[in-house]
Amino acid sequence: MKISWKKIILYSLILFLLPIYSFIKLSPSSASLIGTKWYFYEEYSSPGGAGSWYKVSDTDSKKYFELQKNGEVVGDFFSYDKYYLMKDSSNFELLDSTKKAVGAYHCTINKDTLVISVICKEGCGWMFVKRN
Secondary structure, three states: OOOOHHHHHHHHHHHHHHHHHHHHHHOOOHHHHEOOOEEEEEEEEOOOOOOEEEEOOOOHHHOEEEEOOOOEEEEOOOOOOOEEEEEEOOEEEEEOOOOOEEEEEEEEEEOOEEEEEEOOOOOEEEEEEEOO
16 A cells, blocks of 8 residues: 555644644634623632632622723723733733833633633632623
8 A cells, every 4th residue: 555645744734733723722812802891700719728719799790891902901990000911812911001010910711701810829810701
C-alpha cells in the first residue's frame, strides 16, 4: 500500500490545526468582554475557610460595568476607574482618570456569565451576567 505525500501533508495539517482551532474557540475572548453590559450577580468570599459564592442583594444586582471599545469604563460597579487596558484575552487592568493602573484582573467568560478574579489573601471574585 502506497500513501501519497499529498495525503500525508493534508492529514498532518489537519492533526496540527485541529487542536489550535479548538484552543482558540474555547479561550475567553476580549471581544465578547468589550461592549457588553455586565451586571453584578454573585460574590465569592473566603473569610479564612473554604470559599463560597453568595448572591448579591437586589440593590447590588443593578450595578453594572461596560468596557467600551474606546478604552473607557462606564457603569457604577467600577465607579472610580475610568479606563481599562487589555493585557491579553483574559487579563486586564483598570486605570484611574490619569491612566495610572489601579488594579489587575483575570476573567473567564462562559456564555452569558463573566467571572472576574482578583488577587487577595482570602480568595475573592465577582460574577456578572448579561441581561437583555
